[in-house]
Structure formats: C-alpha cells, structure tokens
Amino acid sequence: MSAAETGAVRLRIAPSPTGHLHIGNVRAALFNWLYARRRGGVFIVRIDDTDQARSDDRYIDDIIEGFRWLGLDWDEGIGVGGPHGTYRQSDRFDRYRAAAETLLEAGRAYYDFRSAEELEKLRRQAQAERKPPGYYIRRPPDADFEAGRRRAEAGERGVIRFSTPGRPVEFTDLVRGEVRFEPDAIDDFVMLRSDGSPTYHLASTVDDIDYRITHVARGEDLLSSTPKHILLTEALGAEWPVYAHLPLLFGTDRRKLSKRHGDTALRAYREGGYLAPAVFNYMSLLGWSMGSDDEIFGREEAAAAFDLTAVQKSPAVFDAEKLAWMNGVYMRAMAGGEFVDLAVGCIEQDLGRGLDEDERRRLAGLAPLVQERVKLTTEVAPAVRFLFTDVSYEERAWRKVMKGEAARALEAAHEALRALEDWTTAGIEQALRAVLAAEGLSARKGLQPIRVAITGSNISPPLFESLAALPQGAAIDRIAAASERLARTDS
C-alpha cells in the first residue's frame, strides 16, 4: 500500500526563482493546492534554485507574496518551515551528490567522459537512422565504476549519467490515463553535471522522495521526463508518486504561454487592478470546471469540488478579457463599505495625499455608482478624480459636446443651480430638468455639456449624483468656467 493510500496526501509546487512568478506556475500551484485541500492533505512550496547563476532571492519574495496574495497557503516550505530543512534546493547539493554516489556504487549510474563532439556524432547517427535522439547515448563498454572514479579523482571532467534499465515504463496519470514509454524513448540522462551541480531530474526526484510527496501535479511539458523520474525513484529504493500532468496554458497564438505573450507575471495582475478572488476563480477554470455551469465560486467551494481526474486534457488559452469581466463581477459583489475603503485607497494614492472627512463622505456618496461601472481597481481613481481636483477638459469630449445649444444649457443650468436651496440629488435633478424643459432642450442635449463642465469628460458617473457629491459653490463655478471658455472659443 502506498503512502498515498495510507496517509495524508502531500503535494508540492516547486517554482524556480529565475523571474517573476509566472501564471503558468500559479495555475499549477492552484491545482495542487485545491487537491491537497480537497484531500485534507499537505501543500508544500519548495524553491527549485539549482540554477544558481539565474536564481535571485528577490524572486523568492515575489513567489511567496504571489501565493499569499491568492490565498494559496502552504503547510510546509519556504517561509513557513517544516521538517525538511530550508526547502531550497541550493542547500541540498550534498544530498543530491550522495544520491548520485549511491547509484554509482549500485551500478545504476556511470561516469561519462565523452566529449560534446562525440555525443553529437552519436546523436546525428541516431537521427540518420531515424531513431530516438537518446537512443545511442548509452553506457559505454569501458565505463566501469572504479575506472570512472579514478579518472574523476584525477581531475578529468565528466558527467554522471543514470543507467536506464532498458525496459518500458508504464504508469497511470490522473489526467491522461495509462501512459507507456518504450525503452528507446528513455535516454541515459545526466544527473550530475561536470561542475558537480545536479540536473532538474535528480534534484526534483530526490526532493520528491525525501519530502514524501504522494502526488506530483505539474505541467504537461514534463510528461516525457516522467519515465526518467520513475526509474530514478525506483533505483533509489522509493515508491513513485501518483502523477497528474496538467494541460499547458497557451497564449492567443496557441503556444506555451511565455514572456512574449504580454502579462505572464502574476505581479502584473496584482498591480494592474485585479482582485485576488477573481484571479483565483478565473485560473481555476482553465482546464477544470465544477462539472456544471457554475462559473463564479470561491476557494472553499472549489476545493470541495476539485478532483485531478476531472482536469481537461487539452491546453487552455488564457483569455485576459474574460478575466477582466470576472474581475468586474467581483468588484460589483463587494460589500459597499468594502468598496468605499478600496476607493479611498485608490484615490489617495492617485492624488498623493489623504482625504479629509468631508471628502470621504462625498466619495462614499458616489461610490456605489462607480462600483457598478468599473472592472479593475485601476479604473476607480480616474472615475472620481473630478471630485477632488480642478477639471481638465478632455479635448475630444469638449468638441463633441460644446456646440449648438450647449451655451444655453450651461447658462440655464448655472442660474438654476445657483438659486437651488435643496443641494441633493433629487433637488438638482428636479431643478435641471425643469429648466431644460423650459428651454426646450432634451435631456441628452442639455445634460452632456453640464457633464463635461463638471467632470471634464463625456463619460462619468451619473450626473445628478456627481453634482450632489460636489460642493454647490464648486459646481456652479465649474459651469460658469465652462460657459466662459465656450464663449471665448466661439468668437
């Protein structure tokens, strides 16, 4: 009976700190998290920093912040500790070398001193014979353990390769079903490079064994490496985990999502006005669904329903537009007070100063109308900025609206609003409608110039509420200013 059956499941995500946390990694992490939570198991975050030249600790912070932001909490690993050390591969090189040594002594690995040219020749030969590329990379006849060791100790540079047993590997993948690889498809892969550093195959497999990982859910790009990992695990005397190879995330060109597809860093979304629950919700739908038409759901709901066997086999294209729509759904679903707090934060940052009591009150009055109009948090400040700064007219808006009857509408509005005693939405609406009717102007024609005068734009929150959110004096002044400008530009 395997560990997966007897104990709690243990899953992990192992990002490399060689760049900002990538959304492909985020999706993989999310599925691992969902499955761990569903099974009441353990979720681990390990840092795969074997490539020390390209790794940078600031990216570790980015990874930690990113996962935390999304609410993917982990039970062991970087930042939270656990029984297995630092959860950084760079601290475990000795362990990997020891594992390689064990295999060497057991005859399951060998030193390989062949030059790149020799190997290249073998590859070309394999290609000419239409054989798998790794076909000819096999243990050379003279590769005996003692001789290899002597040459290595004498300072000769060579790699240590795993010696594949020459039999097919079969396993059941939770997503793909039965998978089989023929011996020819599995080459004698390098475990330790000539500089003594471990390859991904070695480090990752040894870690999965040591951390007693029961389920490995990772991108499909690693499917063809899986037989190597299985063989290696066996050779090291351990039981291999259950594998689940997740469909890749594609860009709109249907290629593996990468830098050139624009925003592939989670950070870009965190800073671009997206809400964590929306990102979580959207990403969970990439390759999975609840099995119903329900698309809007939270973390706990998803965790309760998740199963790796229900994951889609085909790749998913990341659709930024649908994410934006979903973000809008979450924006609108926010409690009113919560949104006001968010809006205050947005505008204060935009203004570079705090809001006073009166300003907050005015913002809060308009907030519900803004809330249902924005998709991203970054849209909040531009929508309410007119409340706190002098208007600057959008030239296009001005030209579109300030013509024809605009002057009359502004003058009439100016007069009516100056005389108005009841400075409320209802009062303002009543006064303006009355005066427009008296002038014979339609609401459409009469109100747009006022909107531009007040907000600077022809697109804004509803006008009467916007006016009410402004002090009466300021509103009147703005209309007068627009009137003047119109008179100037007309003549």
Add this chain to the structure above:
RNA sequence: GGCCCCGUCGUCCAGAGGCCUAGGACGCCGGCCUUUCAAGCCGGAAACGCGGGUUCGAAUCCCGUCGGGGCCA
C-alpha cells in the same frame, strides 16, 4: 528528425451511446432601459477537424487521417 500528448462555438467550460434540431460563460451583433458610460434584461450569429468502422442509434467507443502542441536534439 525521434518520442509523446491533444482535437466540442473565436476563447474557456458542460457533454462520459439515445435527455443534443449540442448547453453555459466571455467576446461579438441587435434591441430594451437610459442624462453619458457601465450594469441589468431580452434576442441573435457562432462548434462536435476529416474519413471509415462498431451499433437500431455516436460529440461520446475503435481505426485511420489531418491539424495543433510539448519534450529531446
């Protein structure tokens, strides 16, 4: 080049032999509402890659083919 994976509307997902004249969502188009913009509501266009087979019956099973992708080089 070799091996492997995948194939339902433009995109994401539902569909696990009859409930499918294929459903939902985003996007798109049209309408309603309306002071702008959104939101909301109503309606529309839009897909089972292709060819065989199995079966009374196939989007669902099998084979082939085409197409796409991944890995190694």
